[in-house]
Amino acid sequence: MEGIDHLADERNKAEFDVEDMKIVWAGSRHAFEVSDRIARLVASDPVFEKSNRARLSRKELFKSTLRKCAHAFKRIIELRLNEEEAGRLRHFIDQPAYVDLHWGMFVPAIKGQGTEEQQKKWLSLANKMQIIGCYAQTELGHGSNVQGLETTATFDPKTDEFVIHTPTQTASKWWPGGLGKVSTHAVVYARLITNGKDYGIHGFIVQLRSLEDHSPLPNITVGDIGTKMGNGAYNSMDNGFLMFDHVRIPRDQMLMRLSKVTREGEYVPSDVPKQLVYGTMVYVRQTIVADASNALSRAVCIATRYSAVRRQFGAHNGGIETQVIDYKTQQNRLFPLLASAYAFRFVGEWLKWLYTDVTERLAASDFATLPEAHACTAGLKSLTTTATADGIEECRKLCGGHGYLWCSGLPELFAVYVPACTYEGDNVVLQLQVARFLMKTVAQLGSGKVPVGTTAYMGRAAHLLQCRSGVQKAEDWLNPDAVLEAFEARALRMAVTCAKNLSKFENQEQGFQELLADLVEAAIAHCQLIVVSKFIAKLEQDIGGKGVKKQLNNLCYIYALYLLHKHLGDFLSTNCITPKQASLANDQLRSLYTQVRPNAVALVDAFNYTDHYLNSVLGRYDGNVYPKLFEEAWKDPLNDSVVPDGYHEYLRPVLKQQLRTARL
Numbered sequence: 102m103e104g105i106d107h108l109a110d111e112r113n114k115a116e117f118d119v120e121d122m123k124i125v126w127a128g129s130r131h132a133f134e135v136s137d138r139i140a141r142l143v144a145s146d147p148v149f150e151k152s153n154r155a156r157l158s159r160k161e162l163f164k165s166t167l168r169k170c171a172h173a174f175k176r177i178i179e180l181r182l183n184e185e186e187a188g189r190l191r192h193f194i195d196q197p198a199y200v201d202l203h204w205g206m207f208v209p210a211i212k213g214q215g216t217e218e219q220q221k222k223w224l225s226l227a228n229k230m231q232i233i234g235c236y237a238q239t240e241l242g243h244g245s246n247v248q249g250l251e252t253t254a255t256f257d258p259k260t261d262e263f264v265i266h267t268p269t270q271t272a273s274k275w276w277p278g279g280l281g282k283v284s285t286h287a288v289v290y291a292r293l294i295t296n297g298k299d300y301g302i303h304g305f306i307v308q309l310r311s312l313e314d315h316s317p318l319p320n321i322t323v324g325d326i327g328t329k330m331g332n333g334a335y336n337s338m339d340n341g342f343l344m345f346d347h348v349r350i351p352r353d354q355m356l357m358r359l360s361k362v363t364r365e366g367e368y369v370p371s372d373v374p375k376q377l378v379y380g381t382m383v384y385v386r387q388t389i390v391a392d393a394s395n396a397l398s399r400a401v402c403i404a405t406r407y408s409a410v411r412r413q414f415g416a417h418n419g420g421i422e423t424q425v426i427d428y429k430t431q432q433n434r435l436f437p438l439l440a441s442a443y444a445f446r447f448v449g450e451w452l453k454w455l456y457t458d459v460t461e462r463l464a465a466s467d468f469a470t471l472p473e474a475h476a477c478t479a480g481l482k483s484l485t486t487t488a489t490a491d492g493i494e495e496c497r498k499l500c501g502g503h504g505y506l507w508c509s510g511l512p513e514l515f516a517v518y519v520p521a522c523t524y525e526g527d528n529v530v531l532q533l534q535v536a537r538f539l540m541k542t543v544a545q546l547g548s549g550k551v552p553v554g555t556t557a558y559m560g561r562a563a564h565l566l567q568c569r570s571g572v573q574k575a576e577d578w579l580n581p582d583a584v585l586e587a588f589e590a591r592a593l594r595m596a597v598t599c600a601k602n603l604s605k606f607e608n609q610e611q612g613f614q615e616l617l618a619d620l621v622e623a624a625i626a627h628c629q630l631i632v633v634s635k636f637i638a639k640l641e642q643d644i645g646g647k648g649v650k651k652q653l654n655n656l657c658y659i660y661a662l663y664l665l666h667k668h669l670g671d672f673l674s675t676n677c678i679t680p681k682q683a684s685l686a687n688d689q690l691r692s693l694y695t696q697v698r699p700n701a702v703a704l705v706d707a708f709n710y711t712d713h714y715l716n717s718v719l720g721r722y723d724g725n726v727y728p729k730l731f732e733e734a735w736k737d738p739l740n741d742s743v744v745p746d747g748y749h750e751y752l753r754p755v756l757k758q759q760l761r762t763a764r765l
């Protein structure tokens with residue numbers, strides 16, 4: 102059956118041009134061409150083979166990760182890949198590794214917080230990987246509460262050095278990726294103390310290991326924190342612990358772009374907002390949002406192809422059974438995830454734009470949009486990673502029993518992805534940042550200050566607080582204004598209710614703590630509005646290609662109406678819509694599922710994933726699932742022998758015992 106496309110019928114049904122959709126998904130023809138070329142390069146290189154990852158011991162997995170990283174670096178140099186191509190190469194190799202933190206956090210931290218001189222010195226080493234760095238912020242005792250970190254950096258004016266110290270066990274750095282076994286350097290976040298005064302958290306570049314033999318430098322204790330969830334999965338990463346015993350570093354290894362300590366030990370605060378010390382997190386949260394659509398689309402691609410291959414029930418007189426993708430329940434679970442993958446793609450594109458914009462403004466000393474950029478990156482990181490982690494697990498269930506096999510690709514994808522709900526900010530803690538931002542915005546509504554950007558809708562409070570949806574028939578829910586108004590009214594009303602409840606407390610902070618759960622829900626409503634509005638904005642762009650826009654339109658309204666259905670309680674209790682209108686939204690949703698159905702396989706083909714990248718028997722491009730499941734089963738080490746190891750010691754005696762008992 103090799104070579105036959107079992108999904109050909111599905112592909113023939115498509116009502117749009119997949120090649121054009123591939124360009125939309127990639128963001129541009131250029132981005133598509135780069136991704137396509139690099140994905141094939143990775144897939145054809147045996148060093149990047151990954152189908153046996155689950156069977157490797159932790160040590161073997163880690164060593165093979167080092168090999169892949171070294172080989173990737175060699176290929177980048179040999180092929181003279183530029184930054185974009187190198188990034189795609191790492192992406193398609195698809196194995197969490199120290200390089201993610203080196204390129205993803207260490208380098209950006211120095212770029213964002215180092216002076217020009219510091220950048221020149223450290224980036225020239227880091228860019229050539231003559232040093233390898235990580236981002237050492239979290240401690241055993243504190244992760245979310247960054248202000249609560251305990252590691253100290255005390256200035257010693259006698260020697261012009263900082264003394265980095267771990268005063269307690271809970272002050273040990275704990276979690277940084279790449280720290281455990283690889284990094285030679287770290288950006289360490291510590292409390293800056295000079296002249297006996299504590300100036301709070303600042304970043305310092307600290308060398309951890311010898312560049313000659315890789316042994317830890319004196320007074321540094323460092324190691325791996327242990328095995329994490331799942332076979333293979335995130336265990337290729339050496340998340341580490343780190344303790345300092347009065348380790349000395351030169352003063353100029355404090356990252357001094359924002360604030361400085363002089364030779365005399367005087368602290369010179371920055372004239373820019375001190376929150377910029379959190380800048381690396383804003384950057385990484387933005388990349389995590391862009392990455393959410395990768396992970397979700399991957400799971401959806403597997404579940405969609407397999408749902409078209411899999412048949413259950415419905416056969417009459419020995420005829421062919423029903424493809425499970427034809428069941429409305431399957432569609433109701435799968436298609437909103439397909440729509441979410443596209444929605445997150447477009448909101449990720451927009452967030453990248455927002456980040457670039459705020460970076461340019463900051464460079465020109467315009468800090469006005471920083472709070473919004475923080476709220477958007479925090480809130481969307483939280484929203485998209487939660488939905489993606491839940492979505493991957495849903496895709497596993499959509500694949501029935503076979504989804505639970507490692508070779509479906511879904512268990513490992515889930516185990517690799519799910520910590521995204523925690524790292525770079527716990528998802529609840531991050532929504533509370535959005536809630537604080539919303540409460541501030543609501544409080545300013547009467548002050549004449551006009552809300553802008555993603556909170557501009559709050560400026561129309563007079564209308565949005567009292568409007569009633571004008572939807573009268575199912576098709577009215579395809580009107581962007583009707584959808585936006587419902588989402589805006591819901592978000593605003595939830596935020597205003599929280600603000601009103603807050604005002605009942607004499608102590609605002611105490612009130613905030615009391616209302617945490619409601620505040621998180623209001624923040625989520627605001628973030629969902631952002632995603633819906635950016636999808637609608639995408640549709641207003643000039644999108645060419647046969648039938649492409651129609652498909653995107655369907656997906657956009659599936660995303661919005663599915664959210665409306667899922668959060669119906671919010672929409673009804675805030676009186677934004679009536680039960681009748683909710684029922685019309687459901688009718689429309691069912692109709693959209695019917696329209697998407699013939700296009701579903703082509704819509705996941707548009708992700709342009711290679712079989713290597715998917716690493717899934719169920720998600721194979723050719724749909725040839727069953728023979729390949731057998732092939733994988735035969736490869737399992739348990740099938741190396743017909744009679745298992747341990748039979749003579751542990752099975753035979755039991756069986757014999759039972760036999761004797763049975764005869765009695």
Ligand SMILES: CCCCCCCCCCCCCCCC(=O)SCCNC(=O)CCNC(=O)[C@H](O)C(C)(C)COP(=O)(O)OP(=O)(O)OC[C@H]1O[C@@H](n2cnc3c(N)ncnc32)[C@H](O)[C@@H]1OP(=O)(O)O
Pocket residue numbers: 188189191192201205236238239244245246247248278376377379380382383385388389392471472475523524525526527530534537
């Ligand atoms: C191919 C490539 C694909 C890439 C694909 C992805 C790759 C990705 C691989 C990932 C691999 C794992 C990488 C994990 C790497 C870690 O996990 S690194 C560690 C990350 N740690 C965290 O995120 C900690 C979370 N905690 C925090 O961010 C902060 O402490 C909190 C929660 C925001 C609280 O801050 P706080 O200063 O204690 O308190 P708060 O009063 O709330 O804030 C003070 C002010 O600062 C503002 N503020 C707070 N944070 C910020 C900020 N970040 N910016 C601006 N302003 C801020 C607040 O709004 C507030 O403003 P005002 O109201 O005063 O005006």
Ligand SMILES: Cc1cc2nc3c(=O)[nH]c(=O)nc-3n(C[C@H](O)[C@H](O)[C@H](O)COP(=O)(O)OP(=O)(O)OC[C@H]3O[C@@H](n4cnc5c(N)ncnc54)[C@H](O)[C@@H]3O)c2cc1C
Pocket residue numbers: 202236237238239242243244245246275276277278335340520523524525526527528529530533617
């Ligand atoms: C795979 C992985 C990789 C990581 N990589 C790095 C790295 O490279 N560098 C690094 O420095 N760190 C790294 N981290 C650490 C990560 O950033 C932290 O774990 C994360 O910020 C969450 O902090 P925490 O562990 O202290 O959670 P906690 O804050 O202890 O959270 C525990 C619970 O308390 C709740 N909670 C906490 N505070 C509040 C509050 N104010 N209000 C309401 N609820 C609250 C949370 O919602 C959560 O349910 C990594 C973590 C993981 C899992």
